[in-house]
Amino acid sequence: MGTQPPIVPVTINLKSEIRHPGQDTDFMELELAGTITEKGGRRYLRYEEKQNAETVRTTIKLDPEDAVIMRTGAIRMRLPFAPGGTRPGTYANGPLALDLHVVTNELLLTEDHDRGEFRVSYDMHAEDGLLGHYELTITYAEGTR
Template sequence: MESNKEGRNVDVLLQSTIRHVGQAADKHELNAEGTLVEKAGKTYLRFVEDLNGQQVQTTVKLEEEDALIMRNGAVQMRLPFTQGEIRPGSYGNGPATFDLLVKTTKLEVGADKFIAHYELHAEGALLGRHELNITYTEGQ
């Protein structure tokens, strides 16, 4: 893989399926250029999303025991993942921020993939079930 001092360049494919209670599944796909960074013995995947013309910087901490997705920009989000556990997270859009509970039902981290299946809960209610699959391959 090509390397620079910020990490290795990778092509990112993000596929997500969201099942909100009482609604049909909502599927999304995103292709982006990203960077795989090693820092303090941990691996992070970084890429930028374009959300309705606004930039969102996404960082994924790639650890099977303690993964984390952080998004900053047009959307502020922090989702921690630990298989079989419920962890506190948050989501913000503009001035409003909501506390979430993230219940991870599947977490798989490999050399070129990140898979997380999880439920999001807020104020005691199930918001939806999510399946997230991120693959990353050598970039240009």
């Protein structure tokens, strides 16, 4: 049996900016506890958050060329990102399920010894057109507060 990769606790600061067509911009900022782990040469950031008393688990594949945000639980979502590209994604919440087209405008990953920043700017489209423009910045540092 192989050895399990180390799971490193991290403190996460998540900032999001969402602009839906014809609406004011929504801003959100959260501080969460999470983990970083490595599997198959890739690094993954994981955390949980509560939404309406239900848990949503998020895993982010940290890759500057091929990142993915995967959410499970109360919300099920898969958002793949490629710089300057469009990728198919999915979103489901209860009985609602949508096929998405994710247009990555910017994708940056900077990592230093015990900290990092993942930043993505993207447009999300469904069958009926543009759902919104999203800016997400996640900074993480080893350890907990």
